[in-house]
Structure formats: structure tokens, C-alpha cells
Amino acid sequence: MSVLSTVAALTASRTGRAEPLTTVRHQHLDEKPFVLVPLTLAGEACAPLAALAGTDPEHPTLLTVRQPRNRAERFRFSEGLAALLLAYIDGCRTETEPYTVGRGKEKEERLRFQRAPQLLVPNGQGIAYVRLLGRLTRLRATEGPYAVDPSVPALGKWLTWCADLAEFPDSGVLLAMTRLLAAHWATGQSPSEDSHLASLLAWIDPPEGSDGARAAREAEDPAAWPPAGPSTDPVFDRTLHELMTRYDEASDDRGREAVGRQIDRELHGQMLPTWRLMWRGVELLRDLPEGAHVPVRWSRDRRWFSEYAAYLDADGRPQARRDQAVRAARRLARLEDAVARFEAERAYDDPLVMAEYELTGEAFTGTVTARDEDRFVPGDRPGSQVWRPTITLRTDTRVGLAVGTKVKSPARPGQEARIL
Numbered sequence: 278m279s280v281l282s283t284v285a286a287l288t289a290s291r292t293g294r295a296e297p298l299t300t301v302r303h304q305h306l307d308e309k310p311f312v313l314v315p316l317t318l319a320g321e322a323c324a325p326l327a328a329l330a331g332t333d334p335e336h337p338t339l340l341t342v343r344q345p346r347n348r349a350e351r352f353r354f355s356e357g358l359a360a361l362l363l364a365y366i367d368g369c370r371t372e373t374e375p376y377t378v379g380r381g382k383e384k385e386e387r388l389r390f391q392r393a394p395q396l397l398v399p400n401g402q403g404i405a406y407v408r409l410l411g412r413l414t415r416l417r418a419t420e421g422p423y424a425v426d427p428s429v430p431a432l433g434k435w436l437t438w439c440a441d442l443a444e445f446p447d448s449g450v451l452l453a454m455t456r457l458l459a460a461h462w463a464t465g466q467s468p469s470e471d472s473h474l475a476s477l478l479a480w481i482d483p484p485e486g487s488d489g490a491r492a493a494r495e496a497e498d499p500a501a502w503p504p505a506g507p508s509t510d511p512v513f514d515r516t517l518h519e520l521m522t523r524y525d526e527a528s529d530d531r532g533r534e535a536v537g538r539q540i541d542r543e544l545h546g547q548m549l550p551t552w553r554l555m556w557r558g559v560e561l562l563r564d565l566p567e568g569a570h571v572p573v574r575w576s577r578d579r580r581w582f583s584e585y586a587a588y589l590d591a592d593g594r595p596q597a598r599r600d601q602a603v604r605a606a607r608r609l610a611r612l613e614d615a616v617a618r619f620e621a622e623r624a625y626d627d628p629l630v631m632a633e634y635e636l637t638g639e640a641f642t643g644t645v646t647a648r649d650e651d652r653f654v655p656g657d658r659p660g661s662q663v664w665r666p667t668i669t670l671r672t673d674t675r676v677g678l679a680v681g682t683k684v685k686s687p688a689r690p691g692q693e694a695r696i697l
Contacts, residue, residue, distance in 0.1 A: 279633050282463050290465030293488030295480040299461050299627050302565035305449040305575040307395040311365050312337075312555050314399060314548045315406050317507040318345040319514045323409035325354045326509070327544040330361050334556040341544050343524055343537045352425050355414050359432035366394050366435060370586060376576075393450060393575070393582035396439050397559070399474050399505035399551055400455045404443050406507045407451060411436030415595040430595060437596050438585055445612060447574045447619040450582070454558045455505075461565065465490060474554050475502035482561060505551040513547060568626035574619075625687040638677030643670030667697065 285296040309332040318324040324345040329337040340357045342350045369392040378385050398404060415433025417425045443451040459471045464480035470493075471477050479492035487495075496502045499510040509517070520540050527533035600608060624631045624640070634640035647669040653662040678684070682696045 280636050281629070281633050285463035286465060289463055289480065289489065293465070293490055294483065295462040295464045295489060297461065298463050298629060299565070299623075300629050301568040301627050302461065302562055303568050303571065303623050303626065304452060304457060304460075304562075305395070305567070305571050305578070306559065306563055307392070310395040310397045310559065311362060312397045312552070312559075313403070313407075314505070314551045314555065315403060315410075315507045316509055316544065316548060317406065318342075319509055319511075321345065323406065323413055325351055325410065327548060328354075328358060329545070329548045329552045330358060332365065334553075337549075337552050339541065339545050339548075341541050343540050344521060348423075352414075352417075352429055355410070355429045355432060356426050359426075359428035362394075362396075362435065363428060363431060366586075368392075369394050369582070373583075376580065387583075389576075389580045389583040390586070391579070393579040394435075394439070395449060396451045397555060398451070398453055399555060400472055401453050402507055403505075404440060404451060404453055407436050407443075408440035411438075411440055412598075416598075431589075434589065434593075434595050441596075442578070442581065445615045447615045447622075448578055448581075449575060450578055454555055457562060458558055461562070464493075466493060473497070474505040474551065474558070478554055478557060478561075482557065502550055503547045505554070506548070509547065513543075517543065568623070570622035570626055574622070625690060631687070635674075641670075641672050641674065641676045641678070643672040645669070646671045 282298060285298055289296045311332055312330065314329040314337075316326040316328065318326045325342050326345050327339070327341040329339060331338045338357075338361055340354055342354045344350055370390055372391045373388040374391050375386055376389055378387055396407070398407065411433045413433065414425075414429050415437055417423075417430050417433070419425060419427045419430065439451040442448040455472050455474050455477055458477055458481060459468070462481050464471055464477060466476065466480065473496070475496035476493035479496045480489035483489050483492040499512065503513065504510055517540070520536060520543065524533055524536040524540065527536055624634055631640055635642065645668050649667045652665055652667050654665045655661070656663045676696075678696055680696055684694050684696060686692065686694070
């Protein structure tokens with residue numbers, strides 16, 4: 278933890294309410310994000326059990342697998358999720374806008390969609406679930422023995438694409454609600470406890486007449502606030518196991534359907550509190566003003582979405598199980614560049630984030646006291662000169678950056694400077 282976030286956490290533990298870490302929201306929030314609350318069968322790596330999904334806070338769609346060990350039922354679940362998510366993705370592909378790539382003679386006009394899909398899950402384990410489900414479905418055959426509906430591998434390709442982008446901090450395609458909230462507020466509990474959605478929101482938005490610490494303790498009761506998934510509560514697992522046993526042992530279809538409806542009700546009750554917490558988190562984040570660089574980052578997501586949609590329309594081959602060496606190296610370079618760019622943009626957009634860099638000596642604030650507009654220095658060619666004006670700054674604290682260090686001003690991010 279940084280110095281300011283540590284101070285904010287200590288202040289939150291004293292006041293009983295979460296402290297803001299930012300003054301703006303650093304991620305895009307779509308008008309209608311696709312919210313997914315998944316559950317998996319205990320003891321299985323990725324055996325889908327149930328999900329609440331959709332874009333309407335008041336009317337989520339319930340998907341269940343009454344016997345997760347049954348392969349046919351698992352892929353019927355995938356078909357149901359594909360029907361929802363692929364329809365949502367198609368809804369993002371309606372309107373386009375032009376944009377330019379390249380420079381000079383290599384400039385080219387292209388089209389990108391005005392929207393891109395945004396998938397919200399409760400926590401980091403939800404992102405891992407999306408990745409595993411994508412791996413489980415994208416390579417399935419649509420013909421021959423054990424064939425699945427064509428929508429299943431299409432779902433897997435899009436889930437894998439979303440999971441790949443989730444590794445980039447500047448992408449808003451797939452986001453975990455706990456990570457989003459923890460990036461904008463500091464609580465009085467540990468970072469590991471912040472991965473519990475109910476207790477995290479209890480600190481940020483405690484009930485009237487309570488404080489964050491007390492509300493967080495109450496939120497740890499799995500009877501009132503079941504786990505946000507994909508893992509389930511062990512007590513609930515015992516109840517579910519009994520119901521599944523009765524489902525398997527039912528003597529006729531009518532009895533099996535009655536038990537199946539009871540399984541559906543139990544699973545719905547486990548996920549509904551998390552569903553409501555997800556939308557409460559969306560409301561809290563929307564109350565924050567959007568950072569200046571957020572639209573730029575979202576336009577990049579829309580471009581990537583447009584390019585991948587065109588690739589699927591033209592080729593459609595699924596992603597490989599593993600990246601080749603060259604592709605992996607390029608991806609790592611892109612990731613490192615994205616991390617550095619995202620941190621710089623956050624600092625430019627937010628004085629609270631910039632204050633962190635001032636504390637570490639990586640940034641400073643000063644007042645311009647003089648300028649020399651007529652300064653020229655020798656150029657690279659003999660006898661040539663280049664224009665290099667200077668400004669003089671007065672600061673209240675000692676500048677720890679060495680002479681020759683390149684710096685930029687948030688007010689003029691395109692203008693480079695060097696400390697003399």
C-alpha cells in the first residue's frame with residue numbers, strides 16, 4: 278500500500294466510513310453494462326452451477342444447472358448464457374463512426390462501433406471463471422459426436438477475448454466490482470477482506486444509523502449475505518447436495534421437475550443479494566465524475582471490439598490454447614506499456630493520485646517565475662541551432678529529480694521538457 282492509501286485506511290478505521298482515494302472515476306461505465314453473477318459446483322474447476330445475468334437491474338435472467346455433472350445440462354447452460362450475451366454484443370454493433378489510423382501517406386480511414394460490450398462480475402474470481410468458461414466452450418465441435426450448438430463456441434471466443442483484455446488496466450471490457458470499488462475508496466479492513474463485496478460496500482455505503490466496521494461484520498454472515506461466487510457457502514453446499522440427490526432419485530419426470538424448481542429457488546436466493554450489490558456499486562461509481570482520459574481509453578476498447586468482430590466475421594478461428602513465443606512477447610510489451618500509460622493518465626486526471634507521485638519525488642508542483650523564449654542550443658548538424666525555450670519554477674519542496682530528467686506537465690501532456 279502507498280502512503281496516502283495507508284493514511285486513508287487508518288482514517289476510515291477511525292471514522293467508520295470508507296475514504297475516497299480518487300476525485301474522479303478512472304473507468305468507463307456503460308449505460309447498460311452486462312452483469313454476470315456466476316456460481317460453480319464445489320470441488321470442480323469450472324462446472325457451471327447457476328448464474329444471474331442481464332442488463333436490467335430489476336429483471337435478471339436465471340440460468341441453472343440442476344445436475345452439473347451432466348455434460349448435456351452444462352452445455353444447455355452455456356447455450357442460455359450465449360443467447361443473452363451474444364444478443365447484447367450484437368446490440369453494440371449497430372452504429373459506427375469513422376476514425377483515422379497511421380500518419381502522412383499511410384493514413385487510412387476506418388470504422389469502429391460507437392459502443393463496446395462491458396461485462397461486470399463481482400470479484401477477481403469471477404474474471405477467472407469467465408476465462409475458464411471461455412476455454413471450456415470455444416473449442417467445442419458443432420458437428421459429429423458430442424456436438425454443441427454453434428452459439429456455444431461463439432460464446433467461448435467472446436469470453437476469452439474479454440478475459441484477455443481484463444489483464445490490461447486501461448481496458449473497461451471486463452471488470453470486477455470489488456477491484457473497481459477498492460481502487461476508488463479505502464476501507465478500514467485489509468485488502469483481502471476488500472475482495473468480499475458485501476463487506477466492501479458496507480464500508481463505502483453503510484446503512485443509516487450504522488458505521489462501516491459494524492455493517493461489514495454483519496455482512497460476513499453467509500445466511501444474510503451469501504458469497505458473491507463463483508464459490509458457494511459450505512452450509513449451502515450440503516443443502517444443495519441433498520436436493521441434487523433427490524433430483525437424481527426422483528421416480529418420474531413430474532417429481533424431478535418439482536425438485537428442480539426447488540433447486541432453482543435455492544440458487545436464485547443465493548445470487549440475488551449479490552445481484553443487488555452489483556447494481557448498488559454501479560450507482561456509487563456513476564456518482565463520481567468521469568476522468569478526462571476515460572473516453573480516450575474507451576475509444577480504444579471500441580476499436581479493439583470492432584477489429585475482433587470483423588475478424589470473427591471474416592475468419593472465426595478460436596484463440597489458441599497457448600500463445601506462441603513472439604505473440605506472447607508482443608503481448609507482454611503491450612501490457613507493460615498499458616500499465617505505464619494508465620498510471621500516468623490517472624495522475625494527470627486526478628490530484629489525489631498525483632499527490633502519491635509528489636510524496637515519492639516522482640512529481641513536483643511549482644510556480645513559474647521566469648521564462649526565456651529566445652534560448653537556442655546547438656543542433657545535431659554543425660552550425661545549426663534549435664529553439665529550446667526555458668521556464669523557471671519555484672517549488673515549496675526540494676525537487677528530487679536529477680538534472681537531465683524528462684518531465685511533462687498534466688496541462689500539456691504532449692509537450693516534453695528536460696530539467697536543467
